[in-house]
Every structure is written in structure tokens, then in C-alpha cells.
Amino acid sequence: MSLIDAKISAIESEGIIHIVTFQTQEYVLKMVSLELPKDLKIATEVKLQVKATSVSLAKDLKGELSYSNQIKCQIESIEQGKLLSSIMLTTEKFRLESIITTTSLERLSLERGESVIALINSSDLSIAEIL
Secondary structure (H helix, E strand, O other), rough: OEEEEEEEEEEEOOEEEEEEEEEOOOOOOEEOOOOOOOOOOOOOOOEEEEEEEEEEEEEEOOOOOOOEEEEEEEEEEEEEEOEEEEEEOOOOOOOEEEEEHHHHHHHHHHOOOOOOEEEEEOOOOEEEEEE
């Protein structure tokens, strides 16, 4: 599980659906949620979490994607397994882990030190803790 420090910058709601916008020191991230704590408001500081299996990777990305959460990262390390591989990613302010198939790792020819974009679906981001 990767953790990211952020501050809420906007909350949009329609019925039971909420889109929360967060500001990190480097990025704007969005989360879709059906339930929100009642005390959540703009400027609240939180720790966001995302499972490693929910962090996809893109290399040499061209064109537009529907992913709101696109984070430029450097590959810090790669632990290659027979079926799955763990890739540790860094930005200037936080670390992420991505678990992808080893077939995808090989197809993308990922290497330590390389730049990639971490993609996180807004429904895969959640609040781990309200600070």
C-alpha cells in the first residue's frame, strides 16, 4: 500500500457520488467515492492510499487518457518474479509501488532509473487517514 500526503482542494457531490480533488506538493489527484466522512471539508489534510496492484504504468505515453491521476515517476527498483513484478517508483515528495505482470515488465522493457507515468484510476484512490 502506497501513502501520499495531500490536502483537499474541492469536493463535488451529486446524490451519493462524490468527486474529491486533492493537492499534493506536486500533483492534483482525484478520487471518486460513494461515502465520505461527514467532517471532511476543503483544506483538510489527509493521507491517501492506493494498492500496488492499482498502479498501472505507461512508458513513452502519447495522446490523452481518461485517467485523472497521472504521476511522473522514476523507477527506483525492480523486483522481478516469475509471474508478477514489483516496481518501486519515486517522485520528489513520495514513493509508489506498482505490481504488474512480468510479461508487461518485459514488453515495456522497464529499467531502473527510467521515467514512467503512474496511472491511478480515481476509484482506486482512497483516504487512509484524516490528519
